[in-house]
Amino acid sequence: MTLHDRKLATAHMAVGLAAFGVATFMALMQALSRANLDLPWRSARMYYLSVTGHGVLMAIVFTTFVIMGLGIAFANAGLGRPIRGPKLAWLGFWIAFVGTLAALWAIFVGKASVLYTFYPPMQAHPAFYIGLTLLVVGSWVWCGVIVATYLDWRREHRDQPVALSVHGMLATIAVWCIATVGVAIEMLAQLIPWSLGLVDTIDPLLSRILFWYFGHPLVYFWLIPAYVIWYTVAPKAAGGKLFSDPLARLVFVMFILLSTPVGFHHQFMDPGISAGWKMLHTVNTLGILFPSLVTAFTVVASLEIAARLRGGRGLLGWITALPWGDPLVSSVLLSMLLFAVGGIGGAINAAYGMNAVVHNTAWIQGHFHLTVGTASALTFMGASYWLVPKLVGRDLELGLLAKVQPFLWFVGMLLFSIANHITGVMGMPRRIYEASYGDSPVAQSWEGLTLMSALGGAFLFLSASFFLLVMLGTVLAGKRNEQPALEFAEPVNGQLGARTVLDRFTPWVVVAVVLVIIAYAYPLMSHLQMERFGSPGFQVF
Amino acid sequence: MHVDFYERVWMWGAGATIALFLGATAFAAYSQGRLPPSHIETIDPQAVWTDQRFADRGVVANSDGSYTVTMIALMFAFQPNEIRIPAGSPVTFRMSSSDVVHGFQIVGTNGNTMVIPGYVSQFTMSFDDPGEYLIVCNEYCGLGHHSMYGKLIVERGAQ
Numbered sequence: 001m002t003l004h005d006r007k008l009a010t011a012h013m014a015v016g017l018a019a020f021g022v023a024t025f026m027a028l029m030q031a032l033s034r035a036n037l038d039l040p041w042r043s044a045r046m047y048y049l050s051v052t053g054h055g056v057l058m059a060i061v062f063t064t065f066v067i068m069g070l071g072i073a074f075a076n077a078g079l080g081r082p083i084r085g086p087k088l089a090w091l092g093f094w095i096a097f098v099g100t101l102a103a104l105w106a107i108f109v110g111k112a113s114v115l116y117t118f119y120p121p122m123q124a125h126p127a128f129y130i131g132l133t134l135l136v137v138g139s140w141v142w143c144g145v146i147v148a149t150y151l152d153w154r155r156e157h158r159d160q161p162v163a164l165s166v167h168g169m170l171a172t173i174a175v176w177c178i179a180t181v182g183v184a185i186e187m188l189a190q191l192i193p194w195s196l197g198l199v200d201t202i203d204p205l206l207s208r209i210l211f212w213y214f215g216h217p218l219v220y221f222w223l224i225p226a227y228v229i230w231y232t233v234a235p236k237a238a239g240g241k242l243f244s245d246p247l248a249r250l251v252f253v254m255f256i257l258l259s260t261p262v263g264f265h266h267q268f269m270d271p272g273i274s275a276g277w278k279m280l281h282t283v284n285t286l287g288i289l290f291p292s293l294v295t296a297f298t299v300v301a302s303l304e305i306a307a308r309l310r311g312g313r314g315l316l317g318w319i320t321a322l323p324w325g326d327p328l329v330s331s332v333l334l335s336m337l338l339f340a341v342g343g344i345g346g347a348i349n350a351a352y353g354m355n356a357v358v359h360n361t362a363w364i365q366g367h368f369h370l371t372v373g374t375a376s377a378l379t380f381m382g383a384s385y386w387l388v389p390k391l392v393g394r395d396l397e398l399g400l401l402a403k404v405q406p407f408l409w410f411v412g413m414l415l416f417s418i419a420n421h422i423t424g425v426m427g428m429p430r431r432i433y434e435a436s437y438g439d440s441p442v443a444q445s446w447e448g449l450t451l452m453s454a455l456g457g458a459f460l461f462l463s464a465s466f467f468l469l470v471m472l473g474t475v476l477a478g479k480r481n482e483q484p485a486l487e488f489a490e491p492v493n494g495q496l497g498a499r500t501v502l503d504r505f506t507p508w509v510v511v512a513v514v515l516v517i518i519a520y521a522y523p524l525m526s527h528l529q530m531e532r533f534g535s536p537g538f539q540v541f
Numbered sequence: 542m543h544v545d546f547y548e549r550v551w552m553w554g555a556g557a558t559i560a561l562f563l564g565a566t567a568f569a570a571y572s573q574g575r576l577p578p579s580h581i582e583t584i585d586p587q588a589v590w591t592d593q594r595f596a597d598r599g600v601v602a603n604s605d606g607s608y609t610v611t612m613i614a615l616m617f618a619f620q621p622n623e624i625r626i627p628a629g630s631p632v633t634f635r636m637s638s639s640d641v642v643h644g645f646q647i648v649g650t651n652g653n654t655m656v657i658p659g660y661v662s663q664f665t666m667s668f669d670d671p672g673e674y675l676i677v678c679n680e681y682c683g684l685g686h687h688s689m690y691g692k693l694i695v696e697r698g699a700q
Contacts, residue, residue: 044684051681115681121586121658122641122683204642204657246542268577269644269655271662275579279570286562293555297548352566353575356651360644360679427648429679432687440690442648442675493543500542533585535658538641540616540683 001073001390001486002082008089009072010391015097016065017384017471020377023057024464026050031457033433034450047433048113048541055116056107056132059218059372061100064135066380067225068096068142071169073387074228075146077486078163084149092141099134102127113541115431117211118191120202123537126195133187136180143173161496161503164248165488168228171252174509175259176221178516182213182263194537201534205272206527212263213520220259220288222372224252226335226379230299233386234332235489238323240306243298245491249502251291251298256508258288261519268355277523278352284519285350292343299336305492327402331382334410335375338417342370345421362453363424365431366417374413378406381467388471390486394478398470405466412459419453578654578664586658589613589639594661600624607665612636614643614656617685619676623692626668633665644679647693655680668695 001009029050032039072083083089105127106112112124150162150170162170186207194202231248235241242248264281267273304318312321324330345367348354358364389396396402423446428435435450437443501507544552569575589595590613599621601609608630613620615638626632636645636656643656654662668674678689 044687048681048684048686119642119680203659205660208657244545244548247544247548250542267655269653271578271580271582271655271657271660273579274581275570275576278577278579279567282566283563286559286566289559289562290552290555293558294548294552297551301545301548347562351562352577353569353573356577356653359653360646427646427675427677429644429646429677431681434687437675437677437687437690440675530581530583532583533587533659535586535641538616538683540641540685 001076004086005072005076005083006391006393008083008086008093009069009076010388011093012065012069012072013384013388013391015100016062016069016380017468019057019061019065019100020464021468023054023062024461024468026054026057027457027464028461030054031454031461034457035454036434036450044433045110045113045541048115048431049107049110051431052113052115053104053107056103058377059116059222060132060135061104063222063372063376063380064139065096066384067172067221068093068139070225070228070380070383070387071142071146071172073391073486074165074169075149078166078169078488079149079153081149081153083145084152085145088141089145092138092145094138095141096135096138099131099136099138101131102134103131106131110541111539117215119211120191120194120204120207121535121538122541123195123539126192129187129191129195133184133192136184136187139176140180143177146170146173159499161249161499163232163488164242164245165228165232167249167503168224168231168252170505171256172221172224172228174256174505174512175217175224178256178260178509178512179214179217179221182210186210186214201536203532204535205270206532208267208270209263209273209520209524209527212266213260214263215266216263217259219372220255222376224255226376227251227295229379229383230295230332230336231302232488233383234299234329235302235306236487237326237386238303238306238329239310240302240304240489241492242489243301243305243492245493245496246500246502247294247298249500251294253502253508254288254291256505257512257515258284258291260512261515262288263520264523265350265352265355268352269359272527273523277519280519282350282352284515286347289343289347296336296340302489302492303333325403327385327406328382330403331378331385331406331409334406335378335382338370338378338410338413339375341417342367342375346371358424360430361424362420362428362430366420366424369413369420370417374409378409381409382406384467384471387486389474389478390483392475392478393480393483394474395481395483396470397473397478401466402470405463405470408459408463408466412456412461412463414456415459416453416456419449419456423449423453575651578662580661580663582661582663583659584637584661586637586639589637594635595637600626607631607633610634612645614638614645614678614689616640616683617678617689619645619678619689619691622676622690623694624676625694625696628668628671628695628697631665631667633663635661635663637661641682642680643682643689644677646677646679648675648677650674653679668693671695671697
C-alpha cells in the first residue's frame, strides 16, 4: 500500500476504534445498571443517555469509519493502485468526523437521548440530526472515491474480474448508497426542518418507514465487509484457499438485490401499514437467508482446506488443526459460530406471526449483539490485528492479550445473549432503566438472568479493554518493522478467467432499484394520500 | 458456473429450508389468522383526549359477546391502567398515543403492538387462562419509560 493511503486508512480506523472505546464504557454502565447495583452516578437520565451513546457510537460511528478504512485498504491492495482523488477522500473524512463530533456533543450534553433509532416525535437538538447527516455525506464522498478508483482500474482491465475483496466492497457501497437515500430524506425533509422549528409537526409513521428503509440494509452494510474478511482474509491467514470464488460473487450480488426491500419486518407491530405489504417484505427477508447459508458452506470449506493443508485429519478433527492462536483466525471462527445462532434468531424475528412474541423485548438486543455485535464487531477487531500493524508499519504488541481477547468476547457474548434471548421470550422489554414494574411477580422471575447478562457485559468490557490496549500498544510502542503486504486467499481452482455478469454492477443495481420500487412505491403512495395529522416535538430526557 | 457437488446439495437444502420457513409463515398467517396488528386509521394526536372514538375509555361489552378495550398511551401510563375482561371472549384493543411513540405488550402473551401518535392501533385476541397479566410499554418513551405499565385481569368466564 502507498504511504498516503496507509495514512488515510489509519485515520478512518482510528476514529472508528476510538468510538468503540468510548461506547465500551457506556456498555459497562448499562451492564451495571442491569445488575441493579446502587452506584452514585446511576440515574434514569444517565442510563438512557448511555444507551443512546452506545448505540450511535457502536452501530453508526465505529462501523462506518472502520468499514471506510477497510474499503480504502482493500481498494488500494486489491486494485494495485493508489486511491483516486486523495484530497477529496480527506474532505470526506473531515465532513464525517465533524458531523460525528456534532452529534456526540448533542448526546453527551443530554440534548439527544433519543436512541440510535431517533423516532420522532421525541425531538433531539438539531446538531444531532445535522451531525449524523454529515457523517452520511462524508461516507458518500468515500463511496465516490472508491468507485472512481475502481473505474480507473476497469478502463485498463476490460475483461478481467476484479479482486473478490474489492467486489465485496463495491457491493457494500451499492447497498449503502441505495439505503442511505431513505435516511437522507427523513433527515432533510422531516427531522432537520422540524427540529429547527421551521415546521411545527411531523408524521412519526412516515419517519419510521423511511428509517427502516435505511435501517435494515444498514445491517448488510455492517455484514458484507465482515463476509469479505471471512472469504478473502481468514482462509489466507489460516493457510488455505478460497473454496468457491464465483459463489462468493453471487452472494454479494444477492445482497445488492435483497438488502433493501425488507424494511417492514421491523414494523410488523406498527399500525398504518397493511398486513399484505408486511408479508411481501417477509418473503424478501427470508430470501436473504440464502446468501448467508451459501457463505456458511464456502467459508467453512475454505477453512477446512487450510486445516487439512496444515495436517488436520478426520471428519471433524481438522477443526483442531486450525491456527486458533492467530487472533484474526479465532475472531472469524468465533464470529461465525455465534452468527449461525444469530442468523436463526433473525429468521424467527422475520417470521411475521412469531414476531409478536419477541418484538421490542430483550430478545432483540440478544439477537443483534450476535450479529452486529459479534459477526461484524469481533470480525472487525480480528481484522484490526491483521491490518493496523501493516498500516502503521509496526509489529503487533501485547500479542498474548490479542490471543485471549476473542475468546473472552465469545464467553461474554454467550452469557449476555443467552440471558437476553430467554428474558425476551419471558416478556422483558428492551432498554429499560430498571425492571421491577412495582415488584410484579413476572418481573421478579427475570432477575437471575439479568445478572447473567450483566456478568456477560463485564466479560465483554474486559475483552474490549484488551483489544484497545493491544491497539494502543501497537501504534505507540510496536517495534517499527517492514510489514508484509495485504494478502488475500486465492481460489482453489486457480484464478478466474473471464469477467462474468456477476462482475458487473450496473445491471444489478438497476434490478435492486426496481425491487425497492415494487416493495415501497405503493405503500408509500397510499400512505401519503391518507388524511394524516402531525405531531409536535417532545424533549423528555 | 462450476459448483462443487456437495455445495450444490447444500444450496438445494438451503433453498428447501427457506421454502419450509415461508410455508410455515404463510400457513400461520392465512390458515390460522396470525396476522400482525395492521389496522389503518388516523387521528389527530393533539386531540386524542377529546376525540369521540376515545371518549369512553375502558372495557365495553358488545352485543355479540365480544369486548372492546379503548385506551390512551401517554407519558408514562396507560389510561385506564387496569382492565378486567372475562376469559375466552374475543377482545379488541383500540389505542392511540397523545404524545410520543409507545409500545403495548401483554407480558406472556402474543399481545404486542406499537402505539404511534397520529394512528389508531387495533388488534383482537382472547385469553384462555384467568389471572393477572402485566402490561408494559416496550418502546423507549422518555425518562419514565421503565415505570410505564398496567394490569390486565382475566376473570373466569361468565358463560
